[in-house]
Amino acid sequence: MIDPRAQRTGAKRLPWSDASSDAAATGPRFTPADSFLVFAYAVVAREAAALAAKRRAGAEMPTPHEIHQLRVTARRLRVALRLFRRLLPSRDVAHFRAELRWFASSLGDARDLDVYTESFKQYAQGLPPDRRRELSDYELYLRRERAEARQRAAAAFESARAAALFDELQRFAAAGPSAGALRRWRSLSIREAVRRSMRGSVGRVRRLGRELDERSRATELHALRIRTKRLRYELEFFAEVYPELAQTAEACKALQDLLGAHQDAYTANARFRRYAASLRKQGGDGTLPPALAELRRSQLAQARAVRKSFKERWPAFAATIDAARRAIS
Structure with missing residues (x-):
């Protein structure tokens, strides 16, 4: 989906190429007078790197906490793409936002049921034993729902579609803006x-x-x-x-x-x-x-x-x- 762009900036190290750096440790890299386009690519690169870091090697099914972190990071990246959409290639933005929506939604039921099940468990534990027995059928219903949701999440997480999305995002972020985009937006x-x-x-x-x-x-x-x-x-x-x-x-x-x-x-x-x-x-x-x-x-x-x-x-x-x-x- 990613269209090769003929003109790229040179080999000089630019802010978006350092997506793995910890901004909190190194201090602010930008000032209000800096280019918004360069800032946009730096944010997208950082968020894409954060998403990739949360996808464990071997495509193992993530834990409930990891599912939450993956959804949050995917949403942050979608917001970044929406925020900077005027500056970025429109086809790439539309593609990535649609794929990130699919990915986050695929994990949604599993995450919601993880949270709900824990909350429900606390409620049940606070009941007298005779009242708790009333909930046994519903607890079985929840376990089935949760198992099915996690199966759907695992299928999406381990899919070739998800692997392609992660790879495409990293390539896009590493490429940075074209020379034409830098000229067009240099005054912003x-x-x-x-x-x-x-x-x-x-x-x-x-x-x-x-x-x-x-x-x-x-x-x-x-x-x-x-x-x-x-x-x-x-x-x-x-x-x-x-x-x-x-x-x-x-x-x-x-x-x-x-x-x-x-x-x-x-x-x-x-x-x-x-x-x-x-x-x-x-x-x-x-x-x-x-x-x-x-x-x-x-x-x-x-x-x-x-x-x-x-x-x-x-x-x-x-x-x-x-x-x-x-x-x-």
Whole structure:
């Protein structure tokens, strides 16, 4: 898929070729006056190297923690490609973003069930023995779901498609920008590009958030969570040049985690509905055992509490991201 580009920069060592270096150890490599194009390739190279490092030799099935890290890194790389899409070859960006979406989605069910199973186990362990016995059939259902999800994740992880994606990403990152791209974008500094990006990204999050209240749909809160996560990753990229943005990225993570708790509650509720449907297929009436019905009620109550907390926390968060935007302007 990667199109060879006729003109490359020379053999001189350039920032994007040092993707394995630890920026935290060596200090900032860029200043606001530097080329945004060179910065873009450096970020993409670093994120691609991080993804490759998390794919263990021998294509062994990753542990639950490694699955989480792979998904996060794939998402960060997708955000980087989206953020820098105007500067990068459009066909490559479209290809990589589609393949990274496939890869992260292939691991998604396994990761979600890993997290949910641990949470459910803690709930079950807190019940009296007689109540815990009510959950045995559901626990068996979860084990089957989790095993099937991990099989799907293993198939994707070990596939030739995933291997090709990792190889293509590393070749793309190592190649760097063409001489033509360097000429075209030579006047765009990091300072100017970050200003533009912050205006757009902060504005999108603000528009979504100010419309939400305690009656908003779960899909609307989830959309804000995705936008906030995107903004967080952008801020983390830019914090290499503007360290003060790291604190704003932490504020984004806090809101992302809050909205994630809301999404987890609704995802769990959907899982209960699927389980009830499976009971009906087996000839039952689809009624959840009392211990599960109680858990379902507590999770919906948690979702309501998150909505209330969001309404209280939103003004301070909006002020924080607005201040970060003004600081760069």
